[in-house]
Amino acid sequence: MQAKKTILLWLLLTGLFLLIWRATMEANRNEQTEVGVGEIVRLAETGEVKSVVIEGNSVTLTPGATSASHVRYVAIADSAKPELIRILVERHIPFEERVPSQFMPMVISMLPWVVLAIVLVFFMSSIGSQSRNASAQIKSKSKMAENVATRFSDVAGVDEAVEEVRDLVSFLKRPKDFGRLGGRVPKGVLLAGPPGTGKTLLARAVAGEAGVPFISGSASEFVEMFVGVGASRVRDLFAEARRHAPAIIFIDEIDAVGRKRGGVSSGSHEERQQTLNQILVEMDGFAENSGVIVLAATNQPEVLDGALLRAGRFDRRVYMPLPDVRGREAILKVHAKNKKFDDTVDLTILARGTAGMTGADLEMLLNEAALYAAKLGHPAISGSDLEYARDKVIAGPERKSSLLTPRIKSVVAYHEAGHAVTAWFTKNCDPVYKVSVVPRGSSLGHTQILPQGDRPLKSRNQLLDELVCLFGGRAAEKKVASGDFTTGASDDIERATAIARRMVTDWGMAENLGQRTFGEKEHGIVFENERRDYSDATADLIDKEIRRILDQAFGRTENVLTEHWDRVVALAEALLAEETVDGARLVQLLGERPE
Numbered sequence: 001m002q003a004k005k006t007i008l009l010w011l012l013l014t015g016l017f018l019l020i021w022r023a024t025m026e027a028n029r030n031e032q033t034e035v036g037v038g039e040i041v042r043l044a045e046t047g048e049v050k051s052v053v054i055e056g057n058s059v060t061l062t063p064g065a066t067s068a069s070h071v072r073y074v075a076i077a078d079s080a081k082p083e084l085i086r087i088l089v090e091r092h093i094p095f096e097e098r099v100p101s102q103f104m105p106m107v108i109s110m111l112p113w114v115v116l117a118i119v120l121v122f123f124m125s126s127i128g129s130q131s132r133n134a135s136a137q138i139k140s141k142s143k144m145a146e147n148v149a150t151r152f153s154d155v156a157g158v159d160e161a162v163e164e165v166r167d168l169v170s171f172l173k174r175p176k177d178f179g180r181l182g183g184r185v186p187k188g189v190l191l192a193g194p195p196g197t198g199k200t201l202l203a204r205a206v207a208g209e210a211g212v213p214f215i216s217g218s219a220s221e222f223v224e225m226f227v228g229v230g231a232s233r234v235r236d237l238f239a240e241a242r243r244h245a246p247a248i249i250f251i252d253e254i255d256a257v258g259r260k261r262g263g264v265s266s267g268s269h270e271e272r273q274q275t276l277n278q279i280l281v282e283m284d285g286f287a288e289n290s291g292v293i294v295l296a297a298t299n300q301p302e303v304l305d306g307a308l309l310r311a312g313r314f315d316r317r318v319y320m321p322l323p324d325v326r327g328r329e330a331i332l333k334v335h336a337k338n339k340k341f342d343d344t345v346d347l348t349i350l351a352r353g354t355a356g357m358t359g360a361d362l363e364m365l366l367n368e369a370a371l372y373a374a375k376l377g378h379p380a381i382s383g384s385d386l387e388y389a390r391d392k393v394i395a396g397p398e399r400k401s402s403l404l405t406p407r408i409k410s411v412v413a414y415h416e417a418g419h420a421v422t423a424w425f426t427k428n429c430d431p432v433y434k435v436s437v438v439p440r441g442s443s444l445g446h447t448q449i450l451p452q453g454d455r456p457l458k459s460r461n462q463l464l465d466e467l468v469c470l471f472g473g474r475a476a477e478k479k480v481a482s483g484d485f486t487t488g489a490s491d492d493i494e495r496a497t498a499i500a501r502r503m504v505t506d507w508g509m510a511e512n513l514g515q516r517t518f519g520e521k522e523h524g525i526v527f528e529n530e531r532r533d534y535s536d537a538t539a540d541l542i543d544k545e546i547r548r549i550l551d552q553a554f555g556r557t558e559n560v561l562t563e564h565w566d567r568v569v570a571l572a573e574a575l576l577a578e579e580t581v582d583g584a585r586l587v588q589l590l591g592e593r594p595e
């Protein structure tokens with residue numbers, strides 16, 4: 001398209017140039033000096049001229065083949081013409097009389113206008129293409145109708161969510177059938193879940209399975225542009241979908257425009273409001289069973305405006321949770337398909353060691369492993385490549401260069417050894433898998449545990465044991481430095497406090513406070529506002545109970561460490577020498593873990 005235009009432009013310019021050139025030639029010819037009839041006859045008679053062409057006032061004299069002179073143009077006066085012709089006839093000199101062309105003089109007089117017109121056309125078209133570029137840029141932000149190859153089989157580990165959207169595929173394929181008995185096919189479905197759990201992927205899979213175009217835009221992009229653009233982008237999106245129906249519209253990050261109304265008003269707030277209203281108008285506007293289904297994604301479903309969630313709008317909600325251990329295994333298998341592994345790799349074990357990771361994390365992990373294996377020149381991805389990638393994804397890349405004094409290294413080694421030993425000898429702690437004093441990200445050391453599957457319920461004893469493990473680091477530091485300790489346990493202490501607080505206030509696990517909750521949470525808001533529904537005296541009891549739980553746990557931790565101190569020392573020394581201890585070496589240092 002663009003290339004064609006440029007060629008056309010060049011053709012025009014070349015043509016124009018040729019015209020001007022010819023016109024100037026013509027003009028030159030017209031400016032020839034007038035010569036007498038005698039002169040022309042003389043030239044003709046001497047044989048220097050082969051032919052004479054008379055055209056209006058100008059005479060073209062073409063020299064014979066033998067002559068060295070050039071074609072000459074001369075002019076004669078009107079009055080001299082009849083005489084010239086008479087003499088030429090008399091003396092048998094061949095000549096030709098032509099009617100002077102009207103074309104060139106006309107072109108010459110029109111030339112300025114032609115030039116002007118060409119320049120104008122050129123300008124207009126370049127301005128046009130610029131604005132077309134700009135609108136194309138805006139449009140490309142939300143990729144317009146796109147055919148996707150994603151299938152439900154690409155979305156692993158979230159079977160329930162897939163089941164929930166499966167019937168959308170039949171709706172899209174046969175919208176009329178479902179309306180036959182007066183049923184209303186859903187217009188909007190909200191996909192809710194943490195980032196990276198596959199919301200976009202699932203939406204694409206619905207379009208892919210149904211074989212309909214996928215038309216997507218991100219709400220945060222709608223509002224980050226100029227005022228008024230958000231609403232018009234929404235209009236475009238829906239217009240495009242109607243053109244392609246049946247189709248899927250996917251609006252990512254809908255919370256960027258769909259927050260609860262109210263609160264402070266600002267410029268960007270206005271823009272959001274307009275964009276949100278446009279979405280509502282469009283959703284109400286398209287006919288039922290028209291074959292357009294809007295999928296929207298958010299990771300904060302609780303902040304959405306009620307107006308969006310009303311019947312006829314996003315009245316279906318599909319939750320995409322963090323995958324559990326079986327889900328993670330399934331996701332790993334999907335992304336392992338195009339990769340080569342050697343026989344040291346067990347994806348089931350990897351799934352167990354990646355608790356809390358999303359589908360996106362797992363995909364990144366396998367990718368990192370593949371890159372690392374390639375870098376090392378391995379023929380296939382090995383268990384140790386995966387190990388490296390997992391550590392990198394969990395904790396960020398190793399900070400090899402960070403300079404730790406021997407004193408700090410030793411503190412970190414005892415801290416981690418403390419965690420590892422308490423976990424090893426405390427019944428309800430997950431088994432330790434790997435201990436390391438290689439600094440990563442913001443932490444200086446790591447004790448990794450291998451969760452035994454996800455626990456939907458936790459007992460009081462399990463929670464208390466968890467506290468014991470969390471205190472392992474601090475208790476070991478305290479013991480080795482005869483009472484002094486560092487800030488290195490701040491994270492452990494924060495987590496322990498949170499667990500103890502919830503035991504008392506949410507789970508009714510306090511000794512003397514009964515089976516009740518304390519503090520009414522306003523659910524759904526990102527910052528949980530707590531309303532106090534108890535007396536000051538009770539507040540005092542709560543604080544005391546939290547304190548008691550934590551102190552007791554810490555006492556137990558210290559007992560475990562005292563009992564097994566020789567192993568703490570052995571492990572810490574090993575860590576200082578070897579940096580990372582895992583597997584058989586761990587068993588060698590700590591002994592078999594008691595059942």
Ligand code: ADP
Pocket residue numbers: 154155156157158194195196197198199200201202297331334358359360361363
């Ligand atoms: P979200 O939209 O929820 O933030 P995405 O759909 O963009 O997450 O996921 C990013 C990538 O992570 C996907 O392209 C896919 O490669 C991978 N992924 C996420 N969840 C899954 C899953 N359940 N199954 C397979 N791959 C997944």
Ligand code: MG
Pocket residue numbers: 196199200201252297
């Ligand atoms: Mg996404």
Ligand code: ZN
Pocket residue numbers: 415419473474488489492
């Ligand atoms: Zn710690």
